[in-house]
Amino acid sequence: MGSHDELETCLRALGEHLGSPTPLPADVARAVRARLEGAPEAGEVGRPVRPEGAPAPSEAPGGTGGAGEPGERRWRRARRRWIAAGVAVLLAVLVGLTPQGQAAVERVLRFAGIELHIGNPPPLPSGVPGALPGETRVTLAEARDMAPFPFQVPAELGPPVDVRVSEEGRLVSMLWPGGIRLDAFNGVxxxxxxxxxxxxxxxxxxxxxxxxxxxxxxxxxxxIPRDGVGGKDLARVAGPTLVWQLGPAGYRLEGVADESRAKRIGESLR
Structure with missing residues (x-):
C-alpha cells in the first residue's frame, strides 16, 4: 500500500473515532494537507517532503532499494513516522475544532488555587458532602484576623449573613441569601x-x-484539604461559578447564574 493510501486510511479512521465533521471544512482540509505535504501556502499542493536524513529507496547503500534491503527498511520507517506526524497534525486540528475532539483529551488548568480538569468528567457527585476540615462559624472581623492573606467583600451584595473559616483560616467562605457563596483563599x-x-x-x-x-x-x-486526605468525601455539585484572582487572594463565586451579574459582584470587591 502506498504512503498516501496508508495516510488516508489512518486519517479516516481517526476522524470516525473523534466524530469529526464529514467532510472537514475546506479551509481546515487545505491547512492540514499543506502542513503534511510541506507546501509553503495553505492552498498549494506539492510532493510529500521526505523527513530530513531519510534516504530514498533508490539511494539505499549497497543495493537498488529492493524490499528487505537496509535502505528500503529505513525508508519504510521514515514513511511510518511521516504518517504518524500527519495523524498528530489532524488530531491537533480536530481537538480545537470539535467538542468531541476537546472532550477526547483531558486538560488540567491550574488557576488561582483551583485545578480545572477539562475534558470527559465523571458523573456528578451524589449525596451530602462532609463538612470542610475545621469549619467554624465566625464574624467577618474574626475571619480577617484568622486568614493569613488579605481578602475583600463585594459591595454589590452587602455584608454576608454567614461567615465560616476552614483549616484555621486557610479558606474563608461568605454566604448570602439565595444560595450565593463567595470563597476566598490564598491563590498562589x-x-x-x-x-x-x-x-x-x-x-x-x-x-x-x-x-x-x-x-x-x-x-x-x-x-482539597491541606494534607490531601479525604478529598472524595468533600465532593459536591456546584452551579454556575466565577473564579478569579485579585492580588494574592483567589475567589470562587457560586450561586449567581447570570455571567454579567457575577462579574459585577466580582468587580465590587472592597
Whole structure:
C-alpha cells in the first residue's frame, strides 16, 4: 500500500473515532494537507517532503532499494513516522475544532488555587458532602484576623449573613441569601479546589483588571484539604461559578447564574 493510501486510511479512521465533521471544512482540509505535504501556502499542493536524513529507496547503500534491503527498511520507517506526524497534525486540528475532539483529551488548568480538569468528567457527585476540615462559624472581623492573606467583600451584595473559616483560616467562605457563596483563599500557595468540567467548556473572562474563568454549567467540585486526605468525601455539585484572582487572594463565586451579574459582584470587591 502506498504512503498516501496508508495516510488516508489512518486519517479516516481517526476522524470516525473523534466524530469529526464529514467532510472537514475546506479551509481546515487545505491547512492540514499543506502542513503534511510541506507546501509553503495553505492552498498549494506539492510532493510529500521526505523527513530530513531519510534516504530514498533508490539511494539505499549497497543495493537498488529492493524490499528487505537496509535502505528500503529505513525508508519504510521514515514513511511510518511521516504518517504518524500527519495523524498528530489532524488530531491537533480536530481537538480545537470539535467538542468531541476537546472532550477526547483531558486538560488540567491550574488557576488561582483551583485545578480545572477539562475534558470527559465523571458523573456528578451524589449525596451530602462532609463538612470542610475545621469549619467554624465566625464574624467577618474574626475571619480577617484568622486568614493569613488579605481578602475583600463585594459591595454589590452587602455584608454576608454567614461567615465560616476552614483549616484555621486557610479558606474563608461568605454566604448570602439565595444560595450565593463567595470563597476566598490564598491563590498562589497551593491548590484548594478541583473542578471536573465537560461541555460547555469554561470561558475566559476579565473581572475588572483581573483575569478569570466563567463556568456556566453544573459541575463537580471537590475541596482539597491541606494534607490531601479525604478529598472524595468533600465532593459536591456546584452551579454556575466565577473564579478569579485579585492580588494574592483567589475567589470562587457560586450561586449567581447570570455571567454579567457575577462579574459585577466580582468587580465590587472592597
Amino acid at each position: 500557595v497551593d491548590v484548594l479546589w478541583r473542578k471536573d468540567l465537560g461541555p460547555p467548556f469554561p470561558k475566559q473572562v476579565t473581572v475588572g483588571e483581573s483575569s478569570g474563568w466563567w463556568i456556566n454549567a453544573p459541575h463537580g467540585v471537590t475541596y
